[in-house]
Amino acid sequence: MTMTAYRHLDVSQVGDVTVVRFLDRKIIEDVNIQELGQEMFRLVEAEGRERLLLDFSSVDFLSSAALGKLITLDKKMKAHGGRLKLASIRPEIYEVFTITKLNRLFDIRRDEAEALAAF
């Protein structure tokens, strides 16, 4: 597996799970969201990572455009037979997931440890 430098992500490996932390506290600017999407998609499509955990502990804010990238990532994961989990989402952002009912689409766990145990 090729290790690549990422501009918006901190990518590490815990066993067979790839843990992804976001480097931007606010996921809002259109250019950044496009780049972020490409970096996440590369993990699945180019690097073939099959178990992905997105850790939101450093994220204070995200727009609905960022949600769109997460939805596309979820589709790509499923198409590649992979599994995606989200963790450590602060309450205000979790409310965005419940309002949009995306908490039904994504497997969202309280923290990284709980998500890792659920794979």
Next chain:
Amino acid sequence: MPTPDQDWTWQCDRVIANDAAIGRRLLDDLLCQLKTLQWSPRDIFGVHLAVDEALVNAIRHGNADDATKHVQFTARVCPTKVLVEIVDEGPGFNPDRLPDPTSPGRLGCPGGRGVLLMRAFMSHVEFRDRGNRVVLEKERSL
């Protein structure tokens, strides 16, 4: 902008280029006012999200990313309420005809959640004129 009798502590009346970065600078100024007035983090988050979605809608959908067009941004703040009005030059739309993004058939669509989030996080949201003028109102939580 309605309610001229209110004692606003901060006001902003600007016509800006069709550029989200410029709009977000005005939004940051607005959020600074709410922080100074010690609004709760949840209220500030909600105003941030709703106004950002409205700005992006105006620039991208209303003005179709046309750099020659403009967006009118008006905001009023007082200790208990914030009012924002955003107007684009686009053809407008009928908000009552938007599909429900939470329906099972649309849950996997990447877009279409902006208006839902505006309505959820603000106290009142209204589309006026031909749908190109959105008024967002937030009452401070107790």
